Amino acid sequence: MNDSPGWASPGSAPSDDQQPGVPRPAEPADQSDAASKWSKAQPPAGQWSAPGAPGGPPSPPQQPASNWDGRPQGGGWGGPPPAAKPGVIPLRPLGVGEILDGAVSTLRAHWRTVLGITVTVAVITQICDVLIQRYLLPEPAQVDPDATPSEALSQSLDAMQATLVGAFPSFVITLIATLFTTALLTMVVSRSVLGRPVTLSDAWREAKPRLPQLLGLTLLLTAMAVGIMAVGIVPGVLLGSEAGIVLSLLGGLAAFVVTLWLMIRFSLASPALMLERQSIMKSLSRSAKLVSGAWWRIFGILLLTGLLTFIVSMIIAVPFGLIAYAADDGLGGLLTGQAPEFGWPFLIITGIGAVIAASITYPISAGVSVLLYVDQRIRREALDLELARAAGVPGYGPQQPTDTTPGG
Structure with a gap:
C-alpha cells in the first residue's frame, strides 16, 4: 500500500501474478472459532434424520457462511448484501451503464469544480485557436480538377x-x-468515488506534481501513434505513383489497426500514473496488465463514449454553426456551394459553441477513463474493499487516516 488510502500499491497488485478475473480470497472471518461452537458429543454416523422428521433428533445449529472475499456478512438467505455506495458508483464490478452514469453523476455532484476546470480550459483553448485561425493559418491549397494523375497526386x-x-x-x-x-x-x-468533496484548489494541488509525468506520457503516446502511421503511409507516398497510392492506403489501414490496438492497451496509463504515482513506463505496463483479457470490452466502452460525446458535440455545434454562418452573411454561399469568407462573428460564435460542448464532453470522457481503471482494479484486485475502508463504510475494517488524497 502507498500512503493513499483506497488505492493499492501496484507492487503488491494481484494482477501482476494472477490470472485475469481471479480475485484473491480472504480468510473466512469465523474460521478460528468455528470448531468451538459445536458440541463434542455428536450423534453416531447414520442417525441423522431429515429436518422435521417424526422422532428425529433436532438439526444442529446452522453456522452462517462467511463471505469468501472478506466482505461483511449479509443477513438472511437472500444472497450477498448490496454493494456499498459511498460515492457516485457502487463498489463492485461495474456495467457499462453504471460507468457512464458515474461519469455524469460526478458532473452533477461536483458541478462547480468540474465546470470551473472545463470552462476555464475551454475558454483559453478557444481564444488561442481563434487567434491562430485568424492570423497564423495559411490559405488552403487549391486542387485543379482537370490535372493529370501525377499533378493531382502532387x-x-x-x-x-x-x-x-x-x-x-x-x-x-x-x-x-x-x-x-x-x-x-x-x-x-x-474523490467522488469515495464520496468526498473536492474543490478546484484541492484538485490542482493534488494534480500539479504529476503534470510533468503526464505530459511525458501524452507526448510518448502521441509520438508512438504518429510514428506508426508514418511507417505505414510514407513508403507509398515516396513511391509517387498509382501503385504508391494503393500502398499508402493499405499501409495506412494496417498502421491504424496497430495504433488502435496500442491506444486501447495503454488507455488506462493516465489514471495509473496519476493515482498510483507511477513512472511513465510503469504506467504503460500497468495499463497493459489491467487491459489484458478485457481489450474488446474496454474498446467497446470507449467507442460508445466517443460516439455519445460526438453526438452531444454535434447537437451543440450545429445550431451555433448555423447562427455563425448567418451572422457572417454566409448562408447564401452555403446554399450555392461557395466557400464564404469567415470573419470574427463566425469565429466567436463557433468558439462559444465549442466551449459549451467541451464543458459537457470533457468530464464524461475523463470520468469514463478513470472509472474504467477503477472497475478493472475491482475485478482483478478487490479494490472495492480498500475503497470501502477508505470511505469509512461500516463493516469493512477500521477507517483509514483522514488523508484521502488518491495521488498525494
Missing part, C-alpha cells in the same frame, strides 16, 4: 502538407488542454 500532397501545418497549432493547444483537464478531472472523479 497537389494532393501539397494540400495534405498545408492541412498538417495548419492543424499542428490546434493540435498542440488541444493536447495541452487535454493534459490539464485529464489531470484535474482524474482527481475529482477519484
Whole structure:
C-alpha cells in the first residue's frame, strides 16, 4: 500500500501474478472459532434424520457462511448484501451503464469544480485557436480538377502538407488542454468515488506534481501513434505513383489497426500514473496488465463514449454553426456551394459553441477513463474493499487516516 488510502500499491497488485478475473480470497472471518461452537458429543454416523422428521433428533445449529472475499456478512438467505455506495458508483464490478452514469453523476455532484476546470480550459483553448485561425493559418491549397494523375497526386500532397501545418497549432493547444483537464478531472472523479468533496484548489494541488509525468506520457503516446502511421503511409507516398497510392492506403489501414490496438492497451496509463504515482513506463505496463483479457470490452466502452460525446458535440455545434454562418452573411454561399469568407462573428460564435460542448464532453470522457481503471482494479484486485475502508463504510475494517488524497 502507498500512503493513499483506497488505492493499492501496484507492487503488491494481484494482477501482476494472477490470472485475469481471479480475485484473491480472504480468510473466512469465523474460521478460528468455528470448531468451538459445536458440541463434542455428536450423534453416531447414520442417525441423522431429515429436518422435521417424526422422532428425529433436532438439526444442529446452522453456522452462517462467511463471505469468501472478506466482505461483511449479509443477513438472511437472500444472497450477498448490496454493494456499498459511498460515492457516485457502487463498489463492485461495474456495467457499462453504471460507468457512464458515474461519469455524469460526478458532473452533477461536483458541478462547480468540474465546470470551473472545463470552462476555464475551454475558454483559453478557444481564444488561442481563434487567434491562430485568424492570423497564423495559411490559405488552403487549391486542387485543379482537370490535372493529370501525377499533378493531382502532387497537389494532393501539397494540400495534405498545408492541412498538417495548419492543424499542428490546434493540435498542440488541444493536447495541452487535454493534459490539464485529464489531470484535474482524474482527481475529482477519484474523490467522488469515495464520496468526498473536492474543490478546484484541492484538485490542482493534488494534480500539479504529476503534470510533468503526464505530459511525458501524452507526448510518448502521441509520438508512438504518429510514428506508426508514418511507417505505414510514407513508403507509398515516396513511391509517387498509382501503385504508391494503393500502398499508402493499405499501409495506412494496417498502421491504424496497430495504433488502435496500442491506444486501447495503454488507455488506462493516465489514471495509473496519476493515482498510483507511477513512472511513465510503469504506467504503460500497468495499463497493459489491467487491459489484458478485457481489450474488446474496454474498446467497446470507449467507442460508445466517443460516439455519445460526438453526438452531444454535434447537437451543440450545429445550431451555433448555423447562427455563425448567418451572422457572417454566409448562408447564401452555403446554399450555392461557395466557400464564404469567415470573419470574427463566425469565429466567436463557433468558439462559444465549442466551449459549451467541451464543458459537457470533457468530464464524461475523463470520468469514463478513470472509472474504467477503477472497475478493472475491482475485478482483478478487490479494490472495492480498500475503497470501502477508505470511505469509512461500516463493516469493512477500521477507517483509514483522514488523508484521502488518491495521488498525494
